Amino acid sequence: MIKTAYQKGLNFAKEMDLQDPLASFSDEFHIPTQKNGDKHIYLCGNSLGLQPKQTASFIQQELDDWANLGVEGHTEAQHPWMPYHEFLSESMAKIVGAKPSEVVVMNTLTTNLHLMMVSFYRPTSKKYKIVIEADAFPSDKYAVESQLKFHNIDPADGLILWKPREGEHLCRLEDLKEIVAENKEEIALFMIGNTNYYSGQFYNMSEITKLGHDNGIIVGFDLAHGAGNIQPNLHEVGADFAVWCTYKYLNSGPGSLGGCFVHERHANNKELKRFVGWWGHNKDTRFNMRKDFDPIPGAEGWQLSNPPILSMAAIRASLAIFERAGFENIREKSEKITGYLEFLLSDFAGDKINILTPKNPKERGCQLSIQVKNADKSLFDAITKQGVIADWREPDVIRIAPAPLYNSYQDVFAFAELLKKLI
Numbered sequence: 001m002i003k004t005a006y007q008k009g010l011n012f013a014k015e016m017d018l019q020d021p022l023a024s025f026s027d028e029f030h031i032p033t034q035k036n037g038d039k040h041i042y043l044c045g046n047s048l049g050l051q052p053k054q055t056a057s058f059i060q061q062e063l064d065d066w067a068n069l070g071v072e073g074h075t076e077a078q079h080p081w082m083p084y085h086e087f088l089s090e091s092m093a094k095i096v097g098a099k100p101s102e103v104v105v106m107n108t109l110t111t112n113l114h115l116m117m118v119s120f121y122r123p124t125s126k127k128y129k130i131v132i133e134a135d136a137f138p139s140d141k142y143a144v145e146s147q148l149k150f151h152n153i154d155p156a157d158g159l160i161l162w163k164p165r166e167g168e169h170l171c172r173l174e175d176l177k178e179i180v181a182e183n184k185e186e187i188a189l190f191m192i193g194n195t196n197y198y199s200g201q202f203y204n205m206s207e208i209t210k211l212g213h214d215n216g217i218i219v220g221f222d223l224a225h226g227a228g229n230i231q232p233n234l235h236e237v238g239a240d241f242a243v244w245c246t247y248k249y250l251n252s253g254p255g256s257l258g259g260c261f262v263h264e265r266h267a268n269n270k271e272l273k274r275f276v277g278w279w280g281h282n283k284d285t286r287f288n289m290r291k292d293f294d295p296i297p298g299a300e301g302w303q304l305s306n307p308p309i310l311s312m313a314a315i316r317a318s319l320a321i322f323e324r325a326g327f328e329n330i331r332e333k334s335e336k337i338t339g340y341l342e343f344l345l346s347d348f349a350g351d352k353i354n355i356l357t358p359k360n361p362k363e364r365g366c367q368l369s370i371q372v373k374n375a376d377k378s379l380f381d382a383i384t385k386q387g388v389i390a391d392w393r394e395p396d397v398i399r400i401a402p403a404p405l406y407n408s409y410q411d412v413f414a415f416a417e418l419l420k421k422l423i
């Protein structure tokens with residue numbers, strides 16, 4: 001009887017894989033291998049995405065051009081290094097729903113967050129507070145606290161935490177509205193991590209942005225867990241700025257460069273204060289060297305330095321896969337495969353498993369954050385021992401993220417069966 005149910009479940013997962021139009025993409029990635037030679041079940045794209053097989057050749061091309069051309073590669077490489085970041089903008093813009101002139105790949109996430117706050121967090125003695133989710137990623141919290149301190153504002157006064165209610169795990173928009181109603185004259189900035197790294201909750205960006213703008217508040221998003229996972233539609237939503245990394249769902253390698261969005265309404269505002277460097281200067285006169293700073297209109301104008309081409313080559317390799325797969329198809333599979341994971345878990349969850357992530361597919365990406373009653377990290381360690389790579393966040397959450405580009409329905413089925421056996 002049990003065997004039959006198992007077989008039925010497995011057959012269903014196999015059938016879903018057969019019908020999956022993105023199924024062949026998993027062959028384009030290196031799937032980590034266990035010591036016994038079997039492939040791992042990799043459900044950890046929320047932390048570090050897998051390596052596309054074509055990444056090596058994209059990087060090799062730049063190494064070859066460097067070997068053969070030396071400095072001339074800046075202009076003569078197959079993909080000249082001088083404008084290299086421009087080769088990424090169009091594909092990256094599609095991923096975050098922006099115009100190419102609104103996005104730039106540069107630096108890393110926390111650096112970009114600081115650069116954006118230099119420009120967009122301009123506190124006055126009356127309007128100086130920053131709102132952030134209580135469960136924001138630590139780096140974001142450190143960054144906003146240090147910006148407050150930089151402006152001689154005590155975080156105990158200047159930082160407002162948007163918290164879930166007592167006994168709940170998710171933040172409610174009505175509570176953010178309440179915060180605004182109580183502090184509207186004083187709030188200068190919303191800095192919201194979307195999708196939230198811990199709960200997997202994807203907040204309604206249009207409503208948050210409208211709420212902010214209606215009250216004279218600048219709105220910025222950290223899309224570390226959003227980019228390549230959900231569609232943030234940044235231009236339409238009207239956010240002022242956003243930052244993200246490319247090593248999670250964008251599969252560009254550990255510590256790879258980040259992305260940055262500046263809405264086009266700020267593109268030509270030369271009055272905006274910013275920290276600058278020569279790569280943000282007008283390209284026609286950049287090498288005249290002695291000109292006053294003349295920012296490139298749009299997001300490119302926030303660049304500081306000439307970027308690391310080898311890292312950008314990895315991003316080009318990854319974005320080429322997104323172009324071929326089509327982001328809408330990725331989203332479609334994401335909803336299905338995460339829904340399938342949720343279905344399998346709820347089948348045996350009883351009161352043992354609590355999924356923190358919202359049920360509504362429009363309020364989440366592919367990650368489910370799972371709490372198992374009375375479990376400690378030994379459960380996670382047992383899962384790991386059986387070949388599943390997922391991650392654990394203190395105090396008691398296992399994050400599972402089926403990434404539509406390389407995970408199969410059979411991966412999800414195998415994980416659910418394992419968890420069922422272990423709890």
Ligand SMILES: Cc1ncc(COP(=O)(O)O)c(C=O)c1O
Nearest residue numbers: 108109110137139193197224245
């Ligand atoms: C939401 C969020 N913000 C910030 C970071 C830090 O990014 P970075 O180390 O690239 O600055 C991460 C992940 O590391 C993250 O998930």
Ligand SMILES: Nc1ccccc1C(=O)C[C@H](N)C(=O)O
Nearest residue numbers: 046047048137197198224247255
């Ligand atoms: N970049 C890293 C380097 C080392 C270890 C973890 C990370 C992560 O990215 C963690 C991720 N931001 C998270 O949501 O947990």
